Amino acid sequence: MKINAGLFSLALAGFSTLAAAQPHGKHARVHGRHARALKERELVTEVKTVWTTIQSDYQPTPTPSISPQEVKKVADAVPTPSTSPTPSASPKKDNKKDDKKSDHDTPNTNKGVDSNSNTSREFKDGVVPCSTFPSDYGAVPLAWFTKDGWSGIQYDGGNIDSLGVCKEGALCSYACPPGFSKGQWPADQPASGESHGGVLCKDGFLTRTRTDFKYLCEAGADGISVKNELSESVAVCRTDYPGSENMVVPLQCDGGSQKNLATPDADSPGAYTWKGGSTSAQYYVNNAGVSVKDGCLWGQPGGEVGNWAPYIFGSGKKGGKIWISVSKNPNNSKAANFNVSIVGGIGDKKCECIMGVCQDGGAGCTVTVEPGQKAYFRLWM
Numbered sequence: 001m002k003i004n005a006g007l008f009s010l011a012l013a014g015f016s017t018l019a020a021a022q023p024h025g026k027h028a029r030v031h032g033r034h035a036r037a038l039k040e041r042e043l044v045t046e047v048k049t050v051w052t053t054i055q056s057d058y059q060p061t062p063t064p065s066i067s068p069q070e071v072k073k074v075a076d077a078v079p080t081p082s083t084s085p086t087p088s089a090s091p092k093k094d095n096k097k098d099d100k101k102s103d104h105d106t107p108n109t110n111k112g113v114d115s116n117s118n119t120s121r122e123f124k125d126g127v128v129p130c131s132t133f134p135s136d137y138g139a140v141p142l143a144w145f146t147k148d149g150w151s152g153i154q155y156d157g158g159n160i161d162s163l164g165v166c167k168e169g170a171l172c173s174y175a176c177p178p179g180f181s182k183g184q185w186p187a188d189q190p191a192s193g194e195s196h197g198g199v200l201c202k203d204g205f206l207t208r209t210r211t212d213f214k215y216l217c218e219a220g221a222d223g224i225s226v227k228n229e230l231s232e233s234v235a236v237c238r239t240d241y242p243g244s245e246n247m248v249v250p251l252q253c254d255g256g257s258q259k260n261l262a263t264p265d266a267d268s269p270g271a272y273t274w275k276g277g278s279t280s281a282q283y284y285v286n287n288a289g290v291s292v293k294d295g296c297l298w299g300q301p302g303g304e305v306g307n308w309a310p311y312i313f314g315s316g317k318k319g320g321k322i323w324i325s326v327s328k329n330p331n332n333s334k335a336a337n338f339n340v341s342i343v344g345g346i347g348d349k350k351c352e353c354i355m356g357v358c359q360d361g362g363a364g365c366t367v368t369v370e371p372g373q374k375a376y377f378r379l380w381m
Helices: 068-077 096-105
Strands: 007-009 019-021 030-037 047-054 152-155 171-173 180-182 199-202 205-207 217-219 224-228 234-238 249-253 258-260 277-285 311-318 321-328 339-344 352-354 365-369 375-380
Touching: 224 234, 224 249, 249 258, 321 339, 321 352, 321 375, 339 365
Parallel strands: 007 030, 019 277, 224 375
Antiparallel strands: 007 019, 030 047, 152 171, 171 199, 180 217, 199 205, 224 258, 234 249, 234 277, 277 311, 311 321, 321 365, 339 352, 339 375
8 A cells, every 4th residue: 555645745835746755655654744835926825734644564674566577677777887897807896096086077066065075976887896885975874774784775576675785686775964865766767656766786786877967965955954952962864765765864963063954956957756746855853862773764653763753844945945844743643852943934934843733733834945045943942
């Protein structure tokens, strides 16, 4: 069983298709939140919200409904690199010295607020063995989630996160630094509505699936952050989308810190779309004091972590404007241990949730951010 609309939609003026990933019903007891602007205008001031609840058995490791034929189609669609090793050749080591010159000679167009020399390093197909996590190219390993640090592994019609390694024919997904999103996914997506994402393990080496994009991580729209005014850290967990939709991509906000929040730019060339609609990011926000290791995972029904965390944040850009939102997670009826306010945006619109009780009748709220403006999620007591 899965959610027909499948996604959590931000309340965007005239852009009701801009949406963020929502786990499919078979993974756990989940709710699909569909928020649509009632009419087109510059600022959304009225939002219609409908909650759809789907019941099913909890599974610690979600298994997407992806047919073997669809995975094979993805593998076949990715061209074999011209530099593929012959059977007699030993695996080529990813030697930074070998490609430093070419990296330097290529204009860097992949810088963001939290960029580093790795996120701006072009990925070479057929060079990095599937047994090596590509942290040298900006990807962030999740050691607590899978053996090799992948955020999700899709293979032959299912999910093999429990195996933990990127095997031949698998699509292997990964996390990126704050302010960045995964930049690799195949253009050929399943008709079922499930999503594919990550690099492909082909002939023993990692290969890009979005061949017109040279990097593993892609900088998002600037200007959105999370400011933690609490004494304890807060684990903000993004869904791995497109891909497994595991809520494991971490943003650890220590007490007193302010971290850039990745905001996908639907206006950018080649931005990921779902059934023709633009997409944004969804974050599950745990109670203060929960670590990313304990909070960025599939939670137990009735619990308070992962997909059962108290708050949900949304962030996306389209039409030159950014929309950010906060709402109470319908999975969790318990009070949160901190408050959330959105500060900034057009007209400094009031948008807040107090100890898990959100305004607008509990539906939560959305704020519009104009180009050049900044806004942040304020975590406070």
